[in-house]
Amino acid sequence: MLFNTIEFFIFLPTVFVLYWFVFPKNLKYQNLLVLVSSYVFYGWWDYRFLSLIFLSTVIDYFIALEMEKSDKERKRKQLLGASMVFNLGMLGFFKYYNFFVDSWVYAFQTAGFEMEHTWTLQIVLPVGISFYTFQTMSYTIDVYRKNLRPTKDFISFASFVSFFPQLVAGPIERATNLLPQILKKRTFSYEKGVQGLRLILWGLFKKVVIADSLAPLVNDIFENYGAYDGGTLLLGAIYFAFQIYCDFSGYSDIAIGVSKLFGFELMSNFKFPYFSRNIGEFWRRWHISLSTWFRDYLYIPLGGSRNGKWASLKNIFIIFIVSGFWHGANWTFMIWGLIHALLYIPSFIFNTNRKYLSYGVAENKVLPTLKEIFQMGTTFFCVTIAWVFFRSNSLGDALSYISKLFLDFMMPQSKLQGIGYVIILMTLEWGLRNDERLTVISKYVIVRLLFYMFIAFQVLRFFGVVQTDFIYFQF
Incomplete structure (x- = not known):
């Protein structure tokens, strides 16, 4: 469902009335309504891909609970790894499989070899898959880091993963911000x-x-x-x-x-x-939810700026190129990311990136x-x-x-x-x-x-x- 359609302007007031006038005092029913509404909103485009969101939700919900039970660091890492492999694997399969196959074929053809019978996917890319996979990964990572305790309320967690206003194009919300809001009682504010x-x-x-x-x-x-x-x-x-x-x-x-x-x-x-x-200021103002996600969950774990200029430069290139690749399965996006890395480097070297x-x-x-x-x-x-x-x-x-x-x-x-x-x-x-x-x-x-x-x-x-x-x- 698109925001700029008549369907949405029927959908939104309907959900609003049910939310505040039918279930105003029952948090459980309100969250259930948010979940059902989110699935209707997403399923309006293609209901078949609801299974991907639901599967991601179920897996990360139980993985986080298992992390909470375990005191062994090794097991916690294995559980986090399982979450990352599933979510990134799902994203990679639907979004990047054809890209890697085509690149592989092109490389062999350039070397003089012909490849036949390559299998590519004849399906559309699930809308918003890059957004909701990153959102649910923030949950398992924060639980692993003990920045957040996992919730046992499956409906609330599923509502967090599929929250319809930002489900398909962000902002990419952190579990530490949005999930606590879902778990506590809300009252209507005229000013808001x-x-x-x-x-x-x-x-x-x-x-x-x-x-x-x-x-x-x-x-x-x-x-x-x-x-x-x-x-x-x-x-x-x-x-x-x-x-x-x-x-x-x-x-x-x-x-x-x-x-x-x-x-x-x-x-x-x-x-x-x-x-x-400058470019540093641009990236503090553009797609903030993605740039801060990469900063907190990739750049800093790689070492950030702690290990000297050369290591920092390497990490900057990694962040920008990965950010470009996140946008799409095409070399043009990676070059776009590389260009921004090159534009950012002088600002970083001369310490004007945070000016x-x-x-x-x-x-x-x-x-x-x-x-x-x-x-x-x-x-x-x-x-x-x-x-x-x-x-x-x-x-x-x-x-x-x-x-x-x-x-x-x-x-x-x-x-x-x-x-x-x-x-x-x-x-x-x-x-x-x-x-x-x-x-x-x-x-x-x-x-x-x-x-x-x-x-x-x-x-x-x-x-x-x-x-x-x-x-x-x-x-």
Whole structure:
């Protein structure tokens, strides 16, 4: 089920009414409703893949309980290993099997050998498999580390794994944050409900008005890049940068907003990343739930920054390349990750990667300084060029696109209509840049009213005109 469909706007109020008006005082029934609703939400796409979520849930539920019973470190490691092997094995089989088979065949053909009768999977990738496998793995890892005690309440744990607002495209929640909220009684908060509706509206604006309007322009430019000049190709890359941002952050905003309606607080997943002044700051603002997941469950266990510069550089490359591979079974994603590693390294070497922890761009100012404009422009340009690899179907397409962009550059004569959407978004986000939860739009009631009236009008105007799946569903 998609957030930007009529079906969802029938589903959501139905669940809301049952949750708060039929089962307002019974936590067990509320959690059961969340679980059933989550399975309906996911099964609306393809009910057959519900078995994968259920199997992952059952295995990690019992593995965590067995960990709690055992005092032997060796057995606990074996149990954790079993959880990791199952979840990563399931992810690898459905998402990467064909990639490895095709790469193996290509390597042999390059060496002069012909391979016949290779078996590939003729099935679609289960939506959101990369998200919910990482979510349930956070549970077993935290139980192993004794950061969290396992729950014996299977319904609550299953609700955590399949929580419908963020099930298929995040944020990737930690068990230490979301599970305790599921296990305790919740009461309706009018303030949270209003905040949730604001975020839902803002997320729909970014998805329906901006991302879906830019999608046809992006598709045409990338699919026919040979017919356009370099200036138009640059526009195509910029449009994709905003399409994927509005598409993905829009989903996260809706997920956080819907969760607030039911009394849950999810982590922030985006904090205006295109106002970043270097790559380090960009990755603290972009897909935060994934970048912090890799930091806590891979980078730090590998040694982090504790064993000297060279070991740290190795770990950085591993993190970024694995992050790229997480996004998809294509060499383009790994090159995208490698590019970000190369962009991040200078910042790490000169200790500027954590420079902007305490303050945002143009702090307490209306406009940025010339230095900040240059920093943001440079960072955005580098990120945008890297997005070409992310969007392209193959390495050959990406390299041809970029070479034509630079070697055949002329001021664009077509596809200019998307610039208006970019300007509108950046103007609005600049005013909101210190408040990604939209808690304080303005102290003036009339300003807030006009803002939400404008957003609502635009969503209604564009709703259903161009309807596309959320980009991150494929991951």
